[in-house]
Amino acid sequence: MSAFTRAVVAATAASPVEKVITGTRAGRSLADRFVAGDTLQAGIEAARRLNRQRMLVSLDLLGEEVHDRVGAERAADEYVEAVQAIAAEGLEANISIKLTQLGLAIEPGMAEAAVDRLARVAAEAGTTVTIDMEGSAYTEATVRIYEKVQSEHGNLGICLQAALHRTPDDLERLIPLGGHIRLCKGAYVEPPSVALQTDREILAAYVRLLTVLMGAPGVRPAIATHDPTLIRMALDLGRERREPFEFQLLYGVRADEQRRLALTGHDVRVYVPFGSAWYPYLTRRLAERPSNLWFFLRALIGR
Numbered sequence: 001m002s003a004f005t006r007a008v009v010a011a012t013a014a015s016p017v018e019k020v021i022t023g024t025r026a027g028r029s030l031a032d033r034f035v036a037g038d039t040l041q042a043g044i045e046a047a048r049r050l051n052r053q054r055m056l057v058s059l060d061l062l063g064e065e066v067h068d069r070v071g072a073e074r075a076a077d078e079y080v081e082a083v084q085a086i087a088a089e090g091l092e093a094n095i096s097i098k099l100t101q102l103g104l105a106i107e108p109g110m111a112e113a114a115v116d117r118l119a120r121v122a123a124e125a126g127t128t129v130t131i132d133m134e135g136s137a138y139t140e141a142t143v144r145i146y147e148k149v150q151s152e153h154g155n156l157g158i159c160l161q162a163a164l165h166r167t168p169d170d171l172e173r174l175i176p177l178g179g180h181i182r183l184c185k186g187a188y189v190e191p192p193s194v195a196l197q198t199d200r201e202i203l204a205a206y207v208r209l210l211t212v213l214m215g216a217p218g219v220r221p222a223i224a225t226h227d228p229t230l231i232r233m234a235l236d237l238g239r240e241r242r243e244p245f246e247f248q249l250l251y252g253v254r255a256d257e258q259r260r261l262a263l264t265g266h267d268v269r270v271y272v273p274f275g276s277a278w279y280p281y282l283t284r285r286l287a288e289r290p291s292n293l294w295f296f297l298r299a300l301i302g303r
Contacts, residue, residue: 031282034252035062036274040078043274044085046251047093050270054262056246057093058130059086062275064098065105072103076114080121087125094128096159096271099142112145119153130157130182130222136164136194143170150177157222161186162206163195171209180220182248183209185227206230214241221245222269226254231261238266 036046040061047057059082066072079095086093097118103110115131122129131146133139143158150156157179160167163186174181185202186195196202210230213221214237221241223234226249238245246267249258262268273281 031278034250034273034282035278036251036272038274038276038278040082040085040274043082043272044089044091046272046274047086047091048089050272051092053259054268055258056267056269057091058096058248058269058271059093060096060132060271060273061101062273062281063101063277064134064280065100066103067105069103069106069110072101072106072110072114075101076117079118083118083121083125083127086127094122094130094157096130096132098132098134099145100134100138104138104141104145108141108145111141112148115145115149115156116152119149119155123153123155128155128157128180130159130180133159133161133184133186135188136190139164139166139170143174146174147177150179154178157182157220159184159224160209161188161195162209163190163202165195167205167209168212171212175213175216175219178218180222180246181213182222182224183213184224203227203230207233210234211237214238214245217243222248224248224271226250226257228257231257235266 036042040059043059043061047059050057061075061078061082063075066075079097082095085091086095095118097115099111099115102114115129118129131142133142146156146158150158158174159182160170160174161184164170171181183206185206196205206225207230210221210223210233213219214234220243221234223230223245225231225234225247231247234245234247244267246269247261248269248271251270251272258268258270
């Protein structure tokens with residue numbers, strides 16, 4: 001992870017910076033580029049628009065690190081509503097969930113029960129559930145819950161982060177379970193003992209993992225990257241692959257590339273976040289690309 005990324009993450013964690021971003025029109029304008037809106041209805045409307053452009057969707061209710069049972073139960077209920085809305089609207093969409101939002105930081109059994117519930121509801125709706133990966137403190141618990149619930153229901157996916165040292169072993173561990181595996185670079189600041197630190201190292205790790213994933217039968221690779229080099233590599237590997245795979249890109253990021261891939265016949269799924277707890281998500285988007293930060297600063301000073 002670059003020095004710029006670490007600096008932005010550290011700066012945006014400060015309370016005064018958060019107040020400037022969340023309390024100004026410029027901050028809200030920036031959030032609107034990457035977040036569909038504060039409500040489920042806003043997420044559904046974005047999904048409709050994207051479906052009309054031949055793109056799939058993954059709806060993500062923003063929020064993580066929930067430490068009270070009422071909040072975790074409320075998040076699970078809201079995800080049930082999202083799945084039911086997907087079915088009622090006939091959308092080509094699934095949901096992406098974070099386990100700390102569903103009680104993992106309180107009691108792993110609570111999160112597991114929530115995932116089991118959502119897997120059952122999604123099966124009834126004819127869709128799937130993707131478990132997002134969070135900070136490394138939760139990686140093993142996340143993998144274990146995925147293993148158990150996926151073995152029972154078979155309609156889950158999981159995200160793996162190329163930056164983590166453990167990911168090659170996790171990939172081999174999870175491929176036999178089928179489902180879909182979303183491969184991303186990783187957006188959390190981790191120590192050298194846990195994760196690769198430089199962009200060059202992470203890129204090389206992604207290439208190795210992508211090669212393994214695209215060569216694996218019985219699993220649906222989900223290539224979560226906006227990196228043109230990695231997209232070209234995935235396209236090359238895809239020519240030899242006989243089973244489906246998809247590209248996953250973020251709402252508001254490289255929309256032209258999303259449309260291009262979809263129009264050339266590739267499966268493209270857009271990750272559509274919604275909800276009021278958008279600040280932590282936005283800070284990661286700021287850290288990933290300097291242009292996002294400059295956009296905010298120009299808007300803040302009225303230029």
